Amino acid sequence: MNSSLGIRHIVQFVVFVALQILLMDSLVLFGTGFSFIYIAFLLFLPINMNRVLLLFLGFIAGFAVDIFYDTMGIHAAASVLLAYLRPMILNLLTPRDGYDTNDSVNIHVMGWRWFLAYALTLILAHHTAVFLLEIFSLEGLSAAVPKILLSVLFTGVVMVILQLLFFSLKRANR
Amino acid sequence: MRNLFAFIYxxxxxxxxxxxxxxxxxxxxxxxxYQGAAMFNSANTYVGRVLEFQSGVTDYFRLASVNSTLAQENAVLRQQLMYYRQEADADSTDQLDTTYYAVSDSSKSEPFxxxxxxxxxxxxxxxxxxxTLAAGSLDGVKPGMGVISPNGAVGRVKTVSRHYATVTSLLHSQMLISAKIKKNNTFGTIKWTGGDYRTALLDYIPLHIKPEIGDTVVTSGYNTVFPEGIMVGTISEVERELDKSFYTIRVKLAVDFAQLSYVYVVENPRRPEQDSLEHEAGILPHE
Structure with a gap:
């Protein structure tokens, strides 16, 4: 697992954005729980990635979703925020001996606790940004809080499922 | 200078x-x-194609309900047609006297x-x-036109490309629709405040009116977007708050927005004339 951007990540970008637009768009729990699964692309990128490149990738991913959602700029802003926070969270969560060269964002390699702490923090930041920018005022704040919490939970669960399904231990060791 | 670059780096x-x-x-x-038109949006050709493909798949699962709505609409139209035909058969004023010329109401002469x-x-x-609609400028759709469904008012066209159009739904926090209570022609403004997509608010109904639950709310026709009398919904809750000079009225929307499949874009041929007249007179267009 190196730090360069491979064909794998391009495929992941297409798959996650397509999943977001075609499937997750119509999948809303109780009218409050949204799943913004396209950020999985940003979360699953290599650990020691170029920070500047990461920011631009965040912008591109968010912008792609924005076009389909007719929410010009909202998802892009939230994704750029996520991309900016990601290296910091990774720094905070550094294991005692630092990251190994073959470490990647993988639930089997890094363990449950690391993955959940990493993913949920960043998802929370992203979703808070999305919903606050959407209402664009502090008026609907009370309505946004349950939306944010349920959505973070929903996206988190979907992300864990994605990890368990498609990021097997075997592939991680390769 | 080098320090500056180092700092930036x-x-x-x-x-x-x-x-x-x-x-x-x-x-x-x-x-x-609400008004701003974007360069990138779902009316974009490529985006529209993807969405059309998606709806091509999902539409199969809704064929039954789409069919039944179309059949219902057909039934209503047939009924109206029959009514007009009967009326035309019974009405023979134009054949009575060749010298008499009945002036028709000019406002009715140009239909939407x-x-x-x-x-x-x-x-x-x-x-x-x-x-997003699969109908664009080639089909005659222009920004600002109203959009209705067989059941009632839906929204307003925001941007248009050659084959696609983006419509601001009535379920938009900044969308306002001029409406009136059909019973007594009191007009107010329909506004959606978020949350449940089945109910909206009817604002600016003064306190001396007595709105009742079940009253029909229709579009007022005071603006050029919607024709008069398009169904909006029925009043489901009337509340009188002490500190307000208007009622707080909840309206159950007639359109089930989750089930929309076919809609109609309304073109008002006289819209440029009315708009420019009102603009000249200094009246700001109200939504």
Whole structure:
């Protein structure tokens, strides 16, 4: 697992954005729980990635979703925020001996606790940004809080499922 | 100077972060407003194609309900047609006297033109909801036109490309529709405040009116977007708050926005004339 951007990540970008637009768009729990699964692309990128490149990738991913959602700029802003926070969270969560060269964002390699702490923090930041920018005022704040919490939970669960399904231990060791 | 470059290089990530966020905020402010037209949106040709493909798949699962709505609409239209035909048969004034000429009401002479469009993208659960139609400028759709469904008012066209159109749904936090209570012609404004997509608010109904639960609310026709008398919904709750000089009225919307499949874009041939007249007279267009 190196730090360069491979064909794998391009495929992941297409798959996650397509999943977001075609499937997750119509999948809303109780009218409050949204799943913004396209950020999985940003979360699953290599650990020691170029920070500047990461920011631009965040912008591109968010912008792609924005076009389909007719929410010009909202998802892009939230994704750029996520991309900016990601290296910091990774720094905070550094294991005692630092990251190994073959470490990647993988639930089997890094363990449950690391993955959940990493993913949920960043998802929370992203979703808070999305919903606050959407209402664009502090008026609907009370309505946004349950939306944010349920959505973070929903996206988190979907992300864990994605990890368990498609990021097997075997592939991680390769 | 070198120090400056070194400084910029050291904080390049932060600076680019700030730059991109500023760009995003600019996009949000510039294009997310109700009137603002965006260059990139779901009316874009390529985006429209993807959405059309998606709706091509999902539409199969709704064929039954689409068919039944169309059949119902057909039934209503046939009924109306029969009514007019009977009336025309019974009415023979024009044949009575060849010297008498009945002046018809000029406002009725120019009908609204309807363009049918298939809904290929729809949302009801966001704060600001939009529809995408597979009907664009080639079909005669222009920005600003009203959109109705067989059941009632739906929204207003925001942007148009050659084959697709983006519609601001009534379920948009900044969408206002001039409406009236059919019973006594009191007019107010329909506004959606988020949450449940089945109910909206009817504002500015003064306190001396007695609105009742079950009263029908229709479009007022005071603006050029919708024809008069298009169904909006029925009053489901009337509340009188002490500190307000208007009622708080909840309206159950007639259109089930989650089930929209075919809609009509309303073209008002006299719209430019009315708009320019009102503009000349200094009246701001009210939504």
């Amino acid at each position: 050291r904080f390049r990530a932060f600076l680019i972060f700030v730059l991109l966020e500023a760009l995003c905020i600019f996009l949000i402010v510039r294009y997310n407003t 033109i309807l363009h049918a469009g298939r809904v290929i993208n729809n949302s009801v659960r966001r704060t600001n909801n939009y529809l």
